[in-house]
Amino acid sequence: MNDAAPRPVLVVRASVGRWGSRLAWATAVVVLGSAAVLTGVVDGVLRVIAQVSVGVAYALMVAALAIVTVRLRSSLRSDGETLVVRGPFGASVVPFHDGISISRWIVDGQRRPVVWVLDHGAPVIRVDGRIDPVRVEFFAARVGVPISDEPGQPPEPADD
Incomplete structure (x- = not known):
């Protein structure tokens, strides 16, 4: 892309993955379980089970x-x-x-490629592995930054 031409404003994020659904389920259990305990819908052994379930769900919700x-x-x-x-x-x-x-570097034994931003061929910034490689490729194409696959091992992070 020509440097004089304006580039688009764009953001791509890592997806929440299965943790989004875990957060939703844990929140639902905390709300419904707490309401059941506080309103007295459950009593006896069921009340204790509901209280323990709410505690476990709360811990999962926080995580x-x-x-x-x-x-x-x-x-x-x-x-x-x-x-x-x-x-x-x-x-x-x-x-x-x-x-x-x-x-991008494909590394044996890893699910996702290792992605770096390069400046004149030298690695500058490692892109967080949580960002899906397809999203990285979409981003690069949209903002006009070339993307390539590299052979061999990826560069090591610099010790700062």
Whole structure:
């Protein structure tokens, strides 16, 4: 893509996957179980079982919420001028220019390829593995960043 031409504003995020449904089910159990216990619909042994179920569901709900939050923080963004690779605990910004590209390495034994943003062929930022490779490819095509498959082993992260 010509650097003078404006690039689209776009965000792709990691999906919540099965943790979204776990969060929904755990929330439903907490709400319904708590309502049943508080209104006195269940008593005796069923009340104890309902209370334990609510406690376990609450713990699962908290864990699922934490995982969903971390997954939703992982994203690739374009504001039209820069490429932002956001992980759960930070972000890296690279201005768009002719030397920027995205590359994938297929590693034996891993479900997903290892994806890096390259600057003139040198690895700059590793894209979070939680972001689906199809979404990365869509993002690259949409914002006009070349994407390629690389042979061999992926680069190692720099020790900062």
